[in-house]
Amino acid sequence: MPTQDDLHGDLHRPSEGEISPYPPLDPRRAAAVRERLGLTHGQVAWAVSAFQGHPLHPGTLAAWEQGTLVPTGHQIKALAAALWCAPGDLLGAPATLLQCRTLLGLTVEQAATGVGMTRDRYAEAERRNRWRGSGRQTQALFEVLRPPPACYVGACGRTGQLRVLLREAVTGWWPNYVRPVAKIVPVEPAEVHRALERLHLEYQRIDNHGRTGTAAEAVEREALAFLDRIDEQLWQQLRPRGA
Template sequence: MSFAEDPSVLPPFEPARARAVRGRLGVTVGQVAYAVMAYQGRPFPPALLEAWEAGTVVPDDSEVKALAAALWCSPVDLVGEPSTLAQCRTVAGLSISRTAAELGMTRDRWEDAERRNRWRGNAAQTDALLRVLRPPPACFVAACGRSRQLRNLLREAVNGWWPNHVTAVARIVPVEEAVLRHALEQLHVFYQQLEGAVGASSWAAAAAEAQASDFLERIDLYLWQQLRATGNPPHARA
């Protein structure tokens, strides 16, 4: 992928958001389809818009932009949470050059970070990244290549005395410690409930064991769910 022209890389399309925007405008599928057709300059059947809104067909970035124009909104209003550094930049509405300048690095270094989705900035650059692009915690941790380390810490936390792991998790996840403390407690309680079901009937115990195994395998995803529920954005490191 060439970054020569500052491409816009959108997060995944969210059908529910598109339906909500159209609903707030009070326009029909046919009216929006006509507007999309006018924007693109080629036929656009209403059935395709219905498929987008149902989630059975996924529009590409250019089609999302066309739909946004038809709905008088920003493409960002029709997509979900960014999961890559490039998507974070697009959501922030910044060019590659402007992003590099804001973070205090060369354009080449930022382009490389986007291509690899790997963050290797120093402390000051990381602070700027969190302030300027505000990557979701899941995106930031993945870009730093610390997802496996985080999963291991979370597994230790739910299996033991979780308060001892708050500080270590906070060094990886850019969220206030008080928020992480609450999230870890919730994960611990849920996992211990699964473990406590072992003494139930054989069927219930087997089901709980399978659920506990799945929980540990995807424990970081459960953490992200907890953090999204709190509505707390990532914060710059002290």
């Protein structure tokens, strides 16, 4: 088995303020691809070692699949090559403009041209992950980079505002919040309507009626945890079937 130093040598530690070019590895997807090919950790680690030019311990690969260690961007590319798949097949959803572009294999120049911006202005938006494009540029952004709703809302700096609306929706009269949420989240209002209704019902099932003592405290913690992750709950509801 690898030592702690061996494992830590494969751990990517981004510097403060650094935006990773790749979304995080999805441990379940990575393990599923390997298992579908019928390969062992040792076989895949050997192939990754060959692609990246230095050894990778099988225990490190196992730790990636368990989510206890995080591969670097270079290691993700090597792992994808070893598993005969695209990097995106092993990763979660992109959370930044940079990650969207990286997964599509576009250069900064190509992305800037596609959305109708100068290179410098687009590069600054990507570096800060702050989108301030016009209506036409925003439409082009969805055509070129295809950002998931969570990524777009985050790049527009409206995640906090969305969380407030979602918390009010699930704890109150949710139909009043369909239109305000739809103005922030780039999906059809009918989809927002269905998602808010389901979230409201899920929250209402966390019922504290008649409970006291430890049981009441446990339910209260569950309700608070639900509200703390309310935006994540929305993205789960809006995720396409089978994704």
